Amino acid sequence: MTRKKVFAAVAAAVIIIVAAVLILGQGRTLCLVGDEDIVININEVFEDPGTNIRSAEVQGSVDTSSAGDYALKYVYKDQTVTRRVHVVDPDSLVLGLKGSAETMVKQGEPYIESGAYAIDRNTGVVTDCKTEGDVDTSTPGNYKITYTFTKGYLTRTISRNVRVVKGDEFRADEDGIPVLMYHYVYTETDKPEVLNGNYILDSNLEAQLEYLKNNNYYFPSFKELRAYADGKISLPEKSVILTFDDGQAGFLTYGVPLLNKYEIPATSFLIGVKDGENKIRKYANPFVGFESHSYDMHHGGGNIGHGGVISALGKDEIKNDLEKEIMLVGSRDAFAYPYGDITEEGKEAVSECGIECAFSTCYGKVMVGDDFRAFDRVRVQGGSSLEAFISIL
DSSP states (O other): OOHHHHHHHHHHHHHHHHHHHHHHHHHHSOOBSSOSEEEEETTOOOOOOOBSOTTOEEEOOOOTTSOEEEEEEEEETTEEEEEEEEEEOGGGEEEEESSOSEEEEETTSOOOOOOEEEEETTTEEEOOEEEEOOOOTTSOEEEEEEEEEEETTEEEEEEEEEEEEOGGGOOBOOSOBOEEEEOEEEBTTBOOSSOOTTEEEHHHHHHHHHHHHHTTOBOOOHHHHHHHHTTSOOOBSSBOEEEEETTOHHIIIIIHHHHHHHTOOEEEEEOTTTTHHHHHHHTOBTTEEEEESOSSOOSBOOSSTTOBGGGGSOHHHHHHHHHHHHHHHTOOSEEEOGGGOOOHHHHHHHHHTTOSEEEEEEEOOBOTTOOGGGEEEEEOOTTOOHHHHHHTO
16 A cells, blocks of 8 residues: 555544544533423423433423422533423413403594503512504504513413594584493392492393493593593594593402403592502403502591591692502503592692593583593492493494
């Protein structure tokens, strides 16, 4: 064999050896197959992608029947790598739209973004939201607005349709918007010891909701109501807003399911100190948003009106209470004065807290030009007939 051939043979052998070393070296370096973090829904089947070395020992397990974060540790000789598996429960994050699912806009008028809300049944209100979509109010048609909420590794989306209506086809309200004021709901098998006008039987409430649904009523958001009162937009002629004061157990137990059944949005004015945080989580619903009835001002101690303590408080004290409740409910859209007692200090506090609408207990509809810090409401008497209910709309 010539020297040239020997050299070529040696070179070829070296190349083969180097390649083998590289291949073997790669085989001995432990690494994950797939992503380091994997997100799956609860009760889904988890298929572990494993590592590049099949003989690596796996330590840990994933229980897909229980939401949580799980770690899988893979060991091969003196090497370890870890994968995190996040089992999420989509049903634990409840999403709802503020106002009607289809927003009505008169051609040429501004679009008011009403927003959406999200509640985690385990932790409360979620505020991490991304809003996407555009509305051209100069052009009649349908537009889509999408809201994406994120809580940890869980992401959920909800959308609303915005319908821009030709100006000559938009039938606008001309005599004010009724904001209905309810309080308590009961059922025949669970009656309170003493009944008064604040209590409504669940079957009567259902008849009212059925009427609103069958007659295509529109349910503006509080931001739309504020823009209406400020003279910026028109609202459809059959517009109404439903509010329930105090976060009473009967309303949460018997009223909320009915609102869900008829898909009618409503607001629960919640008193924070009265187990407000737990109520928000327990009764989270896509058709019931929670707004402020104060954190801890719903009690006596004042000397005007109905004697609510708010009349004995200064502006800064009221602001501190309002801000605490705003943090709890995650919204500045609305506030119902405790006992309906309104003071100048209270109205100033509402303005400085950036609250869109504040409500009294005075009887009346919201009219164009009304002061947003003291809107009237229409009280619904619990014992009234359906015909009487229809007459107040």
